[in-house]
Amino acid sequence: MKIYNALTRQKEDFVPLHEGKVNMYVCGITAYAPPHLGHLRTYVAFDIIKEYFQNFKGYDVFYVRNITDVGSVVGDTDNGDDKVELRAMEEHLHPLELVDRIIKSMWDSLDAMRCARPNISPRATGHILDIIEAVQNMIERGYAYEVDGDVYCDVTKVKNYGILSGNTLEHLSAGARLDIDDKKHSPFDFVVWKKAKPNSVLKWNSPWGVGYPGWHIECSVMSTKYLGKTFDIHGGGRDLRFPHHENEIAQNYALYGQDPVKFWMHTGMLNASDGTKMSKSKGNFITASDAISQYGAVPLRWFYANGHYGSNMNISSEAIESTTAGLKKIQNFFYSLNTNVGDNYNKALSDILTTLCHRFEDEMDDDFNTPNAITSIYEFIKQANQIIPTHCYNIDNINEIYGYFCKINSVFKCFDFLEVKDINDDKSGKIEMIEQLMHERNIYRQQKDYKNADKIKAKIIDMGAEVIDNKDGTSTFRLK
Numbered sequence: 001m002k003i004y005n006a007l008t009r010q011k012e013d014f015v016p017l018h019e020g021k022v023n024m025y026v027c028g029i030t031a032y033a034p035p036h037l038g039h040l041r042t043y044v045a046f047d048i049i050k051e052y053f054q055n056f057k058g059y060d061v062f063y064v065r066n067i068t069d070v071g072s073v074v075g076d077t078d079n080g081d082d083k084v085e086l087r088a089m090e091e092h093l094h095p096l097e098l099v100d101r102i103i104k105s106m107w108d109s110l111d112a113m114r115c116a117r118p119n120i121s122p123r124a125t126g127h128i129l130d131i132i133e134a135v136q137n138m139i140e141r142g143y144a145y146e147v148d149g150d151v152y153c154d155v156t157k158v159k160n161y162g163i164l165s166g167n168t169l170e171h172l173s174a175g176a177r178l179d180i181d182d183k184k185h186s187p188f189d190f191v192v193w194k195k196a197k198p199n200s201v202l203k204w205n206s207p208w209g210v211g212y213p214g215w216h217i218e219c220s221v222m223s224t225k226y227l228g229k230t231f232d233i234h235g236g237g238r239d240l241r242f243p244h245h246e247n248e249i250a251q252n253y254a255l256y257g258q259d260p261v262k263f264w265m266h267t268g269m270l271n272a273s274d275g276t277k278m279s280k281s282k283g284n285f286i287t288a289s290d291a292i293s294q295y296g297a298v299p300l301r302w303f304y305a306n307g308h309y310g311s312n313m314n315i316s317s318e319a320i321e322s323t324t325a326g327l328k329k330i331q332n333f334f335y336s337l338n339t340n341v342g343d344n345y346n347k348a349l350s351d352i353l354t355t356l357c358h359r360f361e362d363e364m365d366d367d368f369n370t371p372n373a374i375t376s377i378y379e380f381i382k383q384a385n386q387i388i389p390t391h392c393y394n395i396d397n398i399n400e401i402y403g404y405f406c407k408i409n410s411v412f413k414c415f416d417f418l419e420v421k422d423i424n425d426d427k428s429g430k431i432e433m434i435e436q437l438m439h440e441r442n443i444y445r446q447q448k449d450y451k452n453a454d455k456i457k458a459k460i461i462d463m464g465a466e467v468i469d470n471k472d473g474t475s476t477f478r479l480k
Helices: 037-055 083-092 096-110 124-140 167-175 215-227 240-254 288-296 298-307 317-339 347-365 369-385 395-412 416-420 428-445 448-464
Strands: 002-004 011-012 021-026 060-065 146-147 149-154 192-193 211-212 231-237 262-268 465-469 477-478
Touching: 002 262, 021 215, 021 428, 037 060, 037 096, 037 288, 037 395, 060 215, 083 096, 096 192, 096 288, 124 149, 124 192, 124 211, 124 240, 124 288, 124 298, 149 240, 149 298, 192 215, 192 231, 192 240, 211 215, 211 428, 215 231, 215 240, 215 347, 231 240, 240 262, 288 298, 288 317, 288 416, 298 317, 298 395, 317 369, 317 395, 317 416, 317 428, 317 477, 347 369, 428 448, 428 465, 428 477
Parallel strands: 021 060, 021 231, 231 262
Antiparallel strands: 002 011, 146 149, 149 192, 192 211, 465 477
């Protein structure tokens, strides 16, 4: 199994630090505004990764995704206003009341998207004492300094600053136009503890006065608190690579003398249909709840799955409709599979399924290549459809196919139609009765006796099934 490691810029064999266990941290939302389509893209991607690790590779996954409820400032600078405080003031709310509303919105959206909840979702405000201790340790080790209540990380002391993003101090200095800050030793030093303004609500006592933590130190503290000084995977959107993730590495070098993460993984950006980045200022920003209402949670999740996690994606109604058509193709395959069952086991169909198993897992083992893995599903269906109309397969074939697709669905979570299978439990003989009625209806249709064909169709509908007339003249049904 290979994963692209953003730290080394190449695919590497994945070997967990602890046998049979994967520890994974993903940067979560800043709880000042509802989650948006880009958040959904990242969290669906890592949900797919988590489920594949767990259900196909047999790993015990411990997944941590934080919630930033203080410390992220407007413009991601050292001198801006805290985003949560500013938004709460605009909406005449207590900051933590706003945070609770945003967190509820996040869970509502991610539950709808069928993302399994992380093992832990730590909030920055719940780890202030841990953060103060870490900042104090950085100062004692010579990697941070205090000026007038603000504490900065001294990046000139950090080994290999820029190792993740390529933004070394030399690169940053070349041609840079910087605002001079007399407090800082270097213009690239960043805040780890910020002096609070007099009207701030979110503030705590510290050895350096009343203040609150910087954004970057929060993730260093929370990730290592729950996953250890070194863990397997750290994920997030590609836009977090610099400065956020680069500064996390700097802090961990300062605290522990080592990079905290074996594999850094980043999801690509989600763009509007014209390829431009979504943003509020451009008017093409869509909240998660609005997107789910507009597109539907399952079509949206399937759309995300059809793109590689590391690639940029352009989203539009047309793009989602295109991928949803593929989902319907898989759905129709299972309806046909249920209605054309025969008596004899088909070894050829079993062999086709075995090929799918190998191809699907080979693609997923290659840096979670979901587009190619999904292509292998369509190729299986194309070949299997040549066998289905002949009724030359039996219930054992069906159970094999259902079993593997249920396993695939534990990763993608989009195949609701798998739940219609009840052949083994059909004590009433309903399916056999419907199949007989379908046969009679087809005879009437061939004779162009549409009046009697429609009467039989009505009976089938009354029995709780939907009749599907295909373009090639064949008919199938599905249980509602």
